[in-house]
Amino acid sequence: MDVFYTAESLQKKLESLKLSGDRIGFVPTMGALHEGHLKLVEKAAAENDHVVVSIFVNPTQFNNAEDLKKYPRTLEADITLLSEVDNVLVFAPDKNEIYPENDHFDHFDFRGKDKIMEGEFRPGHFQGVVHVVYNLFSIVKPDKAYFGLKDFQQVALIRMMLSFFNLSVDMVVCETVRTENGLALSSRNMRLSEKEKEDALIIYNTLLFMRSLDRTLTPVQVKKMAENYFSQGNLKLEYLEIVDDHTLEPLRESWTSNVTCCIAAFCGDVRLIDNMQIRP
Numbered sequence: 001m002d003v004f005y006t007a008e009s010l011q012k013k014l015e016s017l018k019l020s021g022d023r024i025g026f027v028p029t030m031g032a033l034h035e036g037h038l039k040l041v042e043k044a045a046a047e048n049d050h051v052v053v054s055i056f057v058n059p060t061q062f063n064n065a066e067d068l069k070k071y072p073r074t075l076e077a078d079i080t081l082l083s084e085v086d087n088v089l090v091f092a093p094d095k096n097e098i099y100p101e102n103d104h105f106d107h108f109d110f111r112g113k114d115k116i117m118e119g120e121f122r123p124g125h126f127q128g129v130v131h132v133v134y135n136l137f138s139i140v141k142p143d144k145a146y147f148g149l150k151d152f153q154q155v156a157l158i159r160m161m162l163s164f165f166n167l168s169v170d171m172v173v174c175e176t177v178r179t180e181n182g183l184a185l186s187s188r189n190m191r192l193s194e195k196e197k198e199d200a201l202i203i204y205n206t207l208l209f210m211r212s213l214d215r216t217l218t219p220v221q222v223k224k225m226a227e228n229y230f231s232q233g234n235l236k237l238e239y240l241e242i243v244d245d246h247t248l249e250p251l252r253e254s255w256t257s258n259v260t261c262c263i264a265a266f267c268g269d270v271r272l273i274d275n276m277q278i279r280p
């Protein structure tokens, strides 16, 4: 399996593959790979001739220097894991490759959707996310790109960016991969003790609780009950929202037909997010 450290060397390889008509799938990641990432890579491998997997811990999407410092970095193990999938090209650039001096990406106007939920608690996060995705897309120029629904708001905002710039990349969204008892896989889980992994199940259980509630209750009532349910656990809630899938607007008195419940919480000093669609 080839590992590329510069944009130029990757592009040279991709140009020759594209000349022979090969289709390129792309999975952007920050590494510390787990089964959730692998599902994306395997799907991409099944639907394309080659898959580029980028491994880059993007500093511009971290609003907290300590969080960036503590983010797990396991490049060698990641490369070993990826070598189990056929036709993968790994792109492991440093910062200068992704943000060259002539970088012309500017602030993106999300019309406020980058200020709620993740955006409210991680100011500037989504500007960093779309910036890195835009620059990665400019380098890789994939036919299809694969993202996980685990990052529900990220999916919605990248979709906005693709549509705004009219980029001809098919976005493929994959379901969240969980442990047997429901914890959403995340690179950050590496930093949890066994006890904390147990504690963290309150997130999934609260989402299930919300899904089980009677839809004659209003979203505000469900939110209140869910916050009470969540508070029985040991995590510190950052937000719990019930939003419309398309507008991302928090629901108050009535339901719409596509609804997602989103939670962000701290388990010790590890910040976890998860979400679940509910169909009223």
Ligand code: AMP
Residues within 6 Å of the ligand: 028, 029, 030, 031, 036, 037, 039, 040, 146, 147, 148, 149, 150, 151, 174, 175, 176, 177, 178, 184, 185, 186, 187
């Ligand atoms: P990250 O390395 O956290 O930036 O994630 C890279 C991609 O993998 C993103 O599109 C994530 O949404 C996706 N991803 C992360 N965790 C999971 C999971 N448990 N299930 C499915 N996709 C995931």
